[in-house]
Amino acid sequence: MALGAALLIALTSLGSGFREAARAPLAGIAADLVITRPDGGIPSEQTGRGVRQPFGLSTFDTGEIGQMSAVPGVDTAVGALQIWDFGPRSTITIAGVDPGQRSVGPGRILDHNLIAGRSFHPGEQRVAVLDRHYAAFYDTKVGQQVTVGGRDFSVVGVVEVKDSAQTAASNIYLPLADAQQLAGLAANQVNQVHVQVGNSADTEAVTAGITARVGQVSAITADSLVQIMGAVGRISARFSTIAAIIGGIGGLVLSWTALRGLVSERTREIGLLMAVGWRRSHVVAAFRIEALILGLVGAAVGIALGIVLAWLLSYIPAPDLVAAPPSMSGHSDAVQTTDTGLPVRVSLTAVGAAALVSLAGATGAGSLAARRATRLKPARSLVSL
Structure with a gap:
């Protein structure tokens, strides 16, 4: 009985842990979708230096962002700009952030993850916020200058990007207007839209609605990140409920087997009780209570035991998977991983189900086994062993 309950809790917690790991990269920026538009053209070979958009990305204008906001199910749609600066020895990533949007997207990082200085003021330009690792690598502090695309920016803050916000991680954060000027874009152009959906279950419908309004797009969702996590993550996320049910059934079978054996060993005792006047209902009630x-x-x-197993499962490495931006030493389209423990949580629902399985299995098995034993005549029960 204990084994069945432990399996149900552990397997359910494992499945939920993989699902939470898939949601984590988007949770830090409070977004359910990150929308980009494929360029559709053949990327030209990189031969020079300077600031440019990531290869293969096209832009959205503010009118299209408004159309996304009007899709049923969308709460918020915030535009941002990701650009690359190819320098003589390194390539850095730059995020253009709308100073007036701090609830969703990279603006949320600047609002929640500051470790020094401040964020941007609305309308402010020629200022920058640096990632903690980038600032430490180049020994740059608040109040100093940083050069991006041949222009100097005053460093006003430093942020530490948590694992759960890696989808919007960059080396340098600039006001959106400055980033657009560096990339040679118009004031109404962005190449990323972070979308917050009222009900996360509607992400597929929202993606379809956005596609219908603005054309073909690419969407990063929790489900797409689950696919990146590989077969183990997909199987665990999809079939954890089935596995938990199997564990519960296994617990019931073990309960029935154990209690049937217990009652069978006490057949002589049952016969003696019935011989002195106990009714079948009395015997069954006594064994049911036991x-x-x-x-x-x-x-x-x-x-x-299930809680202990879930705690041990939390030490399984569960990488946060995001589309990796170029690093300080180059650029890459690969997947970036940050090894953290699996975010396993034991739910009250799983605990309640485990308790129900144990109680129902034990009571049912004890009752059925006792009824089977009471079918024997007292005389036969007394001589059966």
Whole structure:
């Protein structure tokens, strides 16, 4: 009984842990979708230096962002700009952030992850916020200058990008207007839109609605990140409920087998009770109470064991997977991984289900086994062993 309860809790927690790991890269920026538009052309070979958009990305204008906001199910749609600066020895990533949008997207990083200085003021230009690792690598502090695309910017803040916000991580954050000027774009152009959906279950419908309004787009969602996590993550996320049910059924079978054996060993005792006047209902009730007590003990032990197993599962490395931007030493289209523990959480629903399985399994198995034993005549029960 304890084994069945422990399996149900552990397997359910494992599946939910993989699902939470998939959601983490978007959770830090409070977005359910990151929308980009494929360029559709053949990328030209990089031969020079300077600031440019990532290869293969086209732009959206403010009118298209408004159309995305009007899609049913969308709460917020915030535009941002990601650009690259190819220098003589390194390539850095730059995020253009709308100073007036701090609830979703990279603006949320500047609002929640500052470790020094401040964020941008609305309308402010020629200022920058640096990632902590970039600032440490180049020994740059608040109040100093940083050069991007041949222009100097005053460093007003430093942020530490948490693992759960890696989808919007950059080396340098600039006001959106400055980033657009560096990239040679108009004041109404961006190449990323961070979308917050009212109900995360509607992300597919929202993506379809956005495509219908603005044309073909590419969308990063929690489901797409689950696919990146590989077969183990997909199987665990999709079939954790089935696995938990199988674990519960296994617990019921084990309960039935154990209690049937327990009752069978006490057939002579049952015969003696019936010989002195006990009715079948009395015998069944007595064994049902005993089985209920065993079920309570099994549930307590199983829940404790399941919580311990879930705690051990939290040490499984679960990388946060995001589309990797160019690093300080080059650029890459690969997947960036940050090894962290699997975010396993034990839900009250799983604990309640485990307790129900143990109690129902023990009580049912004890009752059925006792009824089977009471079908024997007292005389036969007394000589059966």
